[in-house]
Amino acid sequence: MLTEEGLKFLMQLKDIEIVDHDGLQYSSRALHLIPEASPVAFATKSLAGIVELINKEHEHKRLNDLIIHIVDPIRVDVYSMLREDLGRFHLYSAIAELPGQNFGNYMNLETAIIRLKSTFVQTDARDKLIQVLGNIKEDAVKTSSDDGISQTVTAKTGIATVGNVKIEPIIKLAPYRTFIEVEQPEGEFLLRLRNGPEAALFEADGGAWKMQARKNIKEYFMDKLDDLVMLGKVIITE
Incomplete structure (x- = not known):
């Protein structure tokens, strides 16, 4: 069903002209893309939380395949694959809660x-x-x-x-x-x-330990999300 906003947009189109000049097309009016509704990233404090969310929501029709980005040893973000507008949904974040360290101080x-x-x-x-x-x-x-x-x-x-x-x-x-x-x-x-x-x-x-930490996180997801990784539904990247 055509919404009121959509009807207004169509009415405005009748006054727009497309002009060809030197092989390029110009519009007589600027057009703005209506943004697609996007979720607010859900924050958790554990890798187990990320696994649980993916297992419960990965079949949603608007999510399709997922990318797990291991940002660093204490942060992981999960994104959707590219949408038609070349954007991605930022779905989940995990930030580790750790005891503070005091290296370099007596x-x-x-x-x-x-x-x-x-x-x-x-x-x-x-x-x-x-x-x-x-x-x-x-x-x-x-x-x-x-x-x-x-x-x-x-x-x-x-x-x-x-x-x-x-x-x-x-x-x-x-x-x-x-x-x-x-x-x-x-x-x-x-x-x-x-x-x-x-x-x-x-x-x-x-800082060599950081490489090993990211490797350990990747192996954790490979184990917990084995089926989805094998099907290509989940990609894990550092």
Whole structure:
């Protein structure tokens, strides 16, 4: 049924002239495309939320096929394929809720241990670092003279003994910094200590962990949406 808006549009067309000039066509009046109704992107905080939404809504007649765009380790957006007007619907977004990290800043050892226990995945390397930090004596940090990077500290080495312990400068750890549904990628960190005593972790892998995080997210969707991916109904891109 022709709407009032459509009728007005048709009435206006009768006064429009199309003029050919040098092989190009010109209109005597500017025409504006009536925008297609579009959904408001639904925000979620997990990859599981994205999977649930896609499974429930992918068969909607106006959605057709979908694109999952892994923007970075903490954000995923889902779009429709190109429409006739060459636009896309932005359907869903997922933004991970993660504990804040404090890389590059010195903190007292008690705070450092708490953060290691609460914001890093449990690994042998993490547990060893916690043990060393927990045994360091106050004002006992010094830089080795061999390379200026490795450090030694005075720490408890037994029930009643104290000795010098060399700290490995580069440690592989896995902080929580992508969606919890996927494996947290390990990264290399430079550990620095100073009198206080205080400790700081500096990222030392050039951001390589981000590539692994995006790969882990992609593998998650490949597994959870296997049927739709195989049918070409869902495309996953980084």
